[in-house]
Amino acid sequence: MATANGILNGLEVIEFEFAETPRSTPENPRYYKEVLKVLLSDGTVVYNCVWQNCEFTRPKASGVWPHVKAHKNQTRAPKATAEPSEIDVDGLPLAEVIERARKATWYSVQLDAALKKLDKATHEVEKWKPRATAAEKQLATIRNAFAAVA
Ligand SMILES: [Zn+2]
Incomplete structure (x- = not known):
């Protein structure tokens, strides 16, 4: 309200009270919390913001x-950047993102290592396959030789 100097719209404020809402009745009066009914020195009544x-x-x-x-939007906006608790809430998802990125990197490294081991194992299997086949053939030859003798 602009009555710090007692002047509103260039006129002296005679009196003011909280304005009644449309639902207000003499039996059950209801008032706006943020709207004032102001009587000015020229006899006019205006409704004024309470801020x-x-x-x-x-x-x-x-x-x-x-x-x-x-007014409510005005007071809310600076608060959002000023209150540390609200900054913490904003920082939480970021920390989680970093944590997830770390885990993803770790898993990626583990997967790389596992793939390399698998690759190496596959190579060794390939390398041993001919020797195993050769050994099998030798064994078969030996068996056949024994069979021929018996
Ligand atoms: Zn206002």
């Missing part, structure tokens, strides 16, 4: 109410 030094006025309370959101 300090704000001169936003409308002839109806319902016209001021949507404007109040602008």
Whole structure:
């Protein structure tokens, strides 16, 4: 509200109170928390935003109410960068990404090593295959020789 000096719209503020909402009844009064009903020195009534030094006025309370959101966005934005707890929350996924990247690298190295071992083993099998086949043939020849003797 712009009544620090008691002036609103260039006129002196006679009195002000919280503005009633459209649902307000004499039995059950309801008030806007952030809209003031202001009586000015020339007898006009205007509705004013409750925020300090704000001169936003409308002839109806319902016209001021949507404007109040602008102040809430203003206070929320700097908070998001200033509060350490909120920065920590932002930093958590990054730490997780790094951790996952580390694990992925480790698994990649392990996989590389395993593939190299498999490759080496495959080569050795290939190398031993002819010798095994040769040994089999020798054994068969020996068996045949014994069979011939018996
Ligand atoms: Zn305002």
